[in-house]
Amino acid sequence: MPRAPAKTDSPAPSSARQRRKEARPQELLEAALSLFVEKGFAATRSEEVAAKAGVSKGTLYLYFPSKEELFKAVVREALASKIAEGNSELAKHQGSMADLLTWMLWTWWERLGLTPAGGIHKIMMSEARNFPELAAFYNDEVIEPSCELLAEVVRRGIASGEFREVDPDAAVMVLIGPMLHLVLHEHSIGAAGVTHDHKCTPEQVLSLQLELMFEGLLNRPRNPAPARSPA
Template sequence: MSPRKNAPSVAPPAELPAPGAPARKAPAPRQRRKEARPQELLAAALELFVEKGFAATRSEEVAQRAGVSKGTLYLYYPSKEELFKAMVRESLSSRIAEASVLISQYEGATTELLHRVMHLWWTEVGLSPAGGITKIMMAEARNFPELASFFHEEVIAPTQALLAQVIQRGIDRGEFRPVSPMMTVQVLIGPMLHLVLFQHSFGACAHLPCENPADVLALEIDLLLHGLCPRPAAG
């Protein structure tokens, strides 16, 4: 029997992977987009919350800036409050965790550690949009007590505990004189809050500059350390 004309050609078998080799397949563009959406939403939320405040920002605006629908936003974050909490964890809680690792592993002098922690906080948070979150909470905490409690537990209390740990380290090593670590933390945080609030309010206006924040921070630490260092014995 003669072969049929126009018979469909048979494709050669696909090359099989080597035995034991894992099958790896690059995610499709749509899948990559889906995986990136939470970060895109959090970035958009940070921008809008810092620009407009928590109360004035609408979920629809966050979705629009992130390039997704409002329904997509609610798939990841069911409410504006949950979106704000996720943004705080992404922008601030992660920085606190990094500082905790630095403090636990540092082997040098406590004065140097204090300098590093304070300057790291300023460059990573104070100078970034994340620093504006503090201004939001200072302005709107009274109207949103549940968010204020969350912010205290997630950011304020851990930050104070870390700084108190540094002060206690210096006391234990004889580098600092005995003082109340938590009260000393309040002395540390006060000027820092001033710098952050100025940076994200008056500092945003080009015609209202302030002193170089890095220099102010260095002077604050220098003044504090002279008060912390052991006093020479009388006579």
């Protein structure tokens, strides 16, 4: 008499559903970021985000009660978390503040300027006036903390004698201006596929920006760091 084939264990449907449920918020955030960057905040509809993530609109609202709250969650995930990482690095850093500034600039460029997350800044630049509550949120969660982080690095460099006596807040504006310009270009004219005659790459621009910044900031000469390519 033939023997019945042995039964193989398979994941319980409830376990698979649980894993899917736990992954859902991240899937919704990724879908929202993609659509916000592509279409802008005002033009993106909640049902589009839900459809892109493969869930119903009602499921989306279980996690994020409004489009505004969804956008805030995207900002916290994509940008505020990187600022928190920078604060953590500052807390444990024991070496040169110039090296730390260099690390921050390149890390933010690679993780923000070269990724969809950088498009959030373009959204705020173009739509903040129509959404003042979101503009205030972005200022509190991104602009002020990032500027304070960089200013603190400059203040520590001044206190140690590594940097000249300069206004830390003004130094931050000088430091981040070119990066913001590059990010806006990447997610506007650059995203449209328009080319121009400038032959330099963003990495060359950032390398020169750091070199020029440290020429005026350092109390002593510093060998220029080699240009880096994105990770």
